[in-house]
Amino acid sequence: MRKITARQRQIIWLLLGVSGEITAAEIAEATGVSVRTVHREMEDIESALKNFGLNLIKKSGKGIQLSGPEAGLAELRLFLREEKPAEYSGEDRKVYELCALLEAEEPVKLFTLAHSLKVTVASVSYDLDELEQWVRKFGLELVRRRGYGVEITGSEIDKRRAIGRLAAEHLDLSDLVGHGTQTESNPVFRVLLSTVGKSNLMEVENTLWDMEWKWTAELPEIVYMEMLLGLAVTTRRIEIGRSIDSGEEAGYSRMSDHRNIAGAESFVQQLGAALGMEIPRVEVLYIAGLFDRVQDSFSSAGFAYGDIELMEIVYKLTESVVKRTGLPFQSDRSLREGLLEHIDPALKRIREGTRIRNPLLGPIRRDYEYLFNIVRASVEDMQLELEIPDEEIGFLVMHFGASVERLNQLRRNVRAILVCASGLSSSRLLATRLTKEMPQIEILGNISWYEAARLPDVDYDLIISTIDLPIDKERYIKISPLLTGEEIEKLLNYIQNTTLRERETGPLGEQDRTMRDEASLERLKSYKGILDEMVSLLERFRFHPIDNKGMDLSATLVEMLALLNGSGVIGDADIVLERLLERERMTSQVIPDTGLALFHTRSSHIHLSSLTLYRLRQPVILEGDTEVRVILLMLAPRRLSKESLEVLSEISALLLNSELVQLLEERTEPEIRGYLSSELLHFFQTKI
Known part of the structure; x- marks a missing residue:
């Protein structure tokens, strides 16, 4: 039997992975080639399948399906896992080359890479030309010298960042945690899985779980997975002798409050014992820094709290789709929350140049073509100054598609x-x-x-x-x-x-009934948490006029924070001030088309959630030379329950309502509190 190519192998795995038909267009989408190329490959694939007693069934208008006895299918899977492909795709080669260079102790000869990949030295050289720009994104340099070879130089921390990005661009979640995946059958991606430390990943995850930290359970899955991958990469780098140099800062901020060092020490001690490895002290600091960054990054875990720019994007996108479809998407709170949670990390990935992968793009375009075109047009209308790929449009369509099909809850069993x-x-x-x-x-x-x-x-x-x-x-x-x-x-x-x-095997036991009763109690506690947060915020809400004549923004904020003295809200006002100024430098705080700004932050130096309104005698100038005369200050502790985040997110979303903006700019404290009370009560009633 002649060898099959890497592309043919990929197509066969796709056919094996679906229970029904798959169209040539869907295969082309998944493999990154044209439909014509797929049809051209099918002749050789059919010939190869005959050796296993298998054949392809082609149904007009439906697609292609692999058919044959289970024994033949099992033999084919075994063959694909053991057989080496006759050639590597260009993308496969680049992945292999990056893994080899990021793990190499010394320069690698071009001939060595070419021999491993069964291509010419010229092909490898061309690949490296294309990889240079990718490597630079991480502060690394691709060094090539005649007679010397090629290597990637730079700090160990930057190399780990590059490995994490490589995994994000080429691996799915199921590749990392599933059994017997297609990726493991590809020799290039086996190398990638080794480079990211997949062999240690489950041990890392079990150790992390054994720590029983509440904050890890609150992480969104994508954030949790990025942290887990970072820890797995760390163990792999230590295994191959690539620990962080003692001269590096280990990625640990000197401004940190050192909240995670003790936890990192305990985690490393347990993980080192489980893996049978000695983990240096500098790696403890690196892991503590990783925990710090993760905790800081999920301040909007599940809810976009205070991010007016993001709120506006979701609002405009939803309104545009409403106008094109006539459907009341703006009344769907689940849609809004889903978009807020999705769009923030999605925009971050697009800005960073991360490749977006959506394995469902083909079926989405086929089954939701009308909605896909509407969402694409709506995104283009927003003029985001970013090129939004079809893969990301597909994810947005899934949110709107879910909203279209959302029905009233029926009795279920x-x-x-x-x-x-x-x-x-x-x-x-x-x-x-x-x-x-x-x-x-x-x-x-x-x-x-x-x-x-x-x-x-x-x-x-x-x-x-x-x-x-x-x-x-x-x-x-x-x-x-x-x-x-x-x-x-x-x-x-x-x-x-x-x-x-x-x-039907029998009635619930006493333990089972107890656990279900406890689940009901947890739900009641969640409702109570939402109510407590709403009542506390509304009771602490205050309005203050400020005479800030001759003051800049920093001095104005100092005056605002001083009015909170004695309320028990703030510990160290200087640190809170710096956090507020830092956030203002990072992104606009101005509510679009108003003279109102929302300043907000979370910090361990804030003890209670707080909502305070200030009207200024003299406007302050913010981003884009915008004059702001009214500032709403929203403060919250760094550690917040999911219920508290929900309430803060709901208040942030209300700021896109012109009625509330007008109240904040012109009306009295009781009127504003009354409006917020009414809206938050409506929000709570939709939760139960």
Whole structure:
């Protein structure tokens, strides 16, 4: 049998990975080639499949499906895992070259790379020309000299950042935590998985879980996964002797309050014992810094608290889609929260030049073509000065598609938990598809893969996942977020033959009833937390006029903070002042088309959440020479419950309401408090 190429291998894995048909266009989208190229490859693929007693079924208007006995399919999978491809794609070569250079102790000869990849030295040289710009993004340099070889130079911390980005651009979540993935069958990506420390990842995750830190459980999945990957990369670098040089600052800020050093020491001690490695002190500081940055980065975990620029983007996008469709998207609070959570990290990735991967783009464009075109046009209308790729538009479409299909809750008898690799957009789309197609299923929520591995059985009836999970296959069912007709039937059979049959084995035991009762109690506590936060904020709300004549912004803020003395809100006012000024330098605080600004920050030096309004005698000049005469100051402790974040996020969103802006600019303290009370009461009533 002749060798198959890397591209043919990739196409065959796609065919093996779907239960029904897949179109040539979807294959082309997934492999990054043209439809014509896919059709051209099919002849050789069909010939190769005959050796396993398999064939391709081509259905006009539906797509292509791999068919044959299970024994032949198993033999094909084994062959693909063991057989080396006849050639590597250009993208594969670059991944291999970067991994080799980032792990090398000394310069690597071009001939060595060319020999490993079975290409010419000229091909490798051309690849390196293209990689130079990518390497520079991380403060690294690609050094090439005749007779010397090639190497990547720079700090160890920057090299770790580069490895993390390489993983983000080429690996999916399921590649890192699933079983027997397609990626593991590709020799180049096996190298990448080794470079990012996949062999240590689950041990790192188990150790992290054993620490029982509350803040890690509150992290959004994407933030948690980035942290986990950073820790896995660290262990891999130590394994191969690439620890941080003692002269480097280990990425640990000298301005830090040192809150995570003790925790990092405990974590490193336990992890070192589990992996059987000695972890240097400088790495403890690096890991403590990593924990610091993660905790600071998720200040809007689940909710965009105080980010007016982001709020405005979501508002304008939603209004534009409303105008084009006539559908009342603006009344869908779940849509707004989902977009706020998704768009912030998405814009960050686009600005950083990170490659956006959306494996569902083909099916989304096919099944939601009308909505895709509307969302694309709406994004272009916003003139964001960023090139938004189709992959990102696809994620936005999933949010709006979920809103379109969202129906009133019906009585259900099966409780399900969702696990989705593509994040909140895919989980909400799947949830609404399930609500529409299978109303007997109650969606309890979406959780991360690591929570799924530890969730007590009594908390749910079944787990529905879009990825392979690192748990027994009997504990969950895997389907796609688009929920095809065939998958509906598969899910129904699973519920009837597995879930409901297990339930019929007997009544709940005393322990099970206790756990369910405790879950109800937690829900009541959540409601109480929301109410307590709203009442506390409204009771502490104050309005102050300020005579700031002759004062600059900094002096005006000092005067504002001084009026909070004795309230128990602030500890160190100087640090809070610096945080407020730093945030103002980073992004605009001005509410669009108003003379009002929202200044906000979170800090360990703030003890209570606070909302205070100030009207200035003399305007202060902010970004874009905007004159601001009214400032709303929103302060909160660094550690906040999810419920508190929800309330602060809701208040931030209300600032896009012209009625509230007018009240803040002109009306009295009781009138403003009354309006906020009414709106927050409505918000709470939608939660229960």
